[in-house]
Amino acid sequence: MSRAESKIDIAVLASGSGTNLEAIAAAIEDGEVPARIALVLSDNPYAFALDRARRRGIPTAVVELKDYPDRPAYDRAVLEQLQGAGVDLVVLAGYMKLVGPEIVEAFRGRIMNIHPALLPSFPGEHGVRDALEHGVKVSGVTVHFVDEGLDTGPIIVQRAVPVEEGDSEETLHNRIHEVEYEAYPLVIRLFAEGRLEREGRVVRVLPERT
Ligand code: GAR
Numbered sequence: 001m002s003r004a005e006s007k008i009d010i011a012v013l014a015s016g017s018g019t020n021l022e023a024i025a026a027a028i029e030d031g032e033v034p035a036r037i038a039l040v041l042s043d044n045p046y047a048f049a050l051d052r053a054r055r056r057g058i059p060t061a062v063v064e065l066k067d068y069p070d071r072p073a074y075d076r077a078v079l080e081q082l083q084g085a086g087v088d089l090v091v092l093a094g095y096m097k098l099v100g101p102e103i104v105e106a107f108r109g110r111i112m113n114i115h116p117a118l119l120p121s122f123p124g125e126h127g128v129r130d131a132l133e134h135g136v137k138v139s140g141v142t143v144h145f146v147d148e149g150l151d152t153g154p155i156i157v158q159r160a161v162p163v164e165e166g167d168s169e170e171t172l173h174n175r176i177h178e179v180e181y182e183a184y185p186l187v188i189r190l191f192a193e194g195r196l197e198r199e200g201r202v203v204r205v206l207p208e209r210t
Helices: 021-027 048-055 071-082 101-106 127-134 167-190
Strands: 008-013 035-042 060-062 087-093 111-115 139-143 155-162 198-199 202-205
Touching: 008 071, 008 167, 021 048, 021 111, 021 167, 035 048, 035 167, 048 060, 060 127, 071 101, 087 167, 087 198, 111 167, 127 139, 127 167, 139 167, 155 202, 167 198
Parallel strands: 008 035, 008 087, 035 060, 087 111
Antiparallel strands: 111 139, 139 155, 198 202
């Protein structure tokens, strides 16, 4: 598939600021990623990611856990939104909830997440802080497929970010963010071009077709 031939539809799930969403949307606009953002979904009605989407004219949805009797009901509501939007790929970008098993099953191999540390080290909500407190000298970025676990799915791409003397969580996260803004659009492009091949836990990037 050449970049011009076909575009995939993606949903971006975000709970917070949405700077990764912004980077992905910008890369799409620049023609670097053959995709369309069909939906931005958040569990947080105040997520700035929603404002970013609205400004770009991207459809948004809010699905709040408090509006559902239990977690499975919440997950079904999220799944309905994703299926309703007819997306090919689900992109977690600062989505601070574990994705329910029904959603993982329905989109197996078609959900990815970005994590601000070198997995399998420092999974969870505070990857940057945990790595810093552990005293690592190199942290980084991981983009991985999502499975039922917490940040346990097959790794697609990793980038190292050295820790600098005197780094705070904020300064290190800022440098990690800069790397995320390159890595996530790249991985979405590779997916859209059909260049990610999985064998068990190992993901290979196939060469560009000519
Ligand atoms: C990103 O750094 C992402 O890696 C991280 O949240 C940030 C969201 O930033 N995700 C996690 O920690 C997931 N465990 P953004 O809202 O500005 O894109």
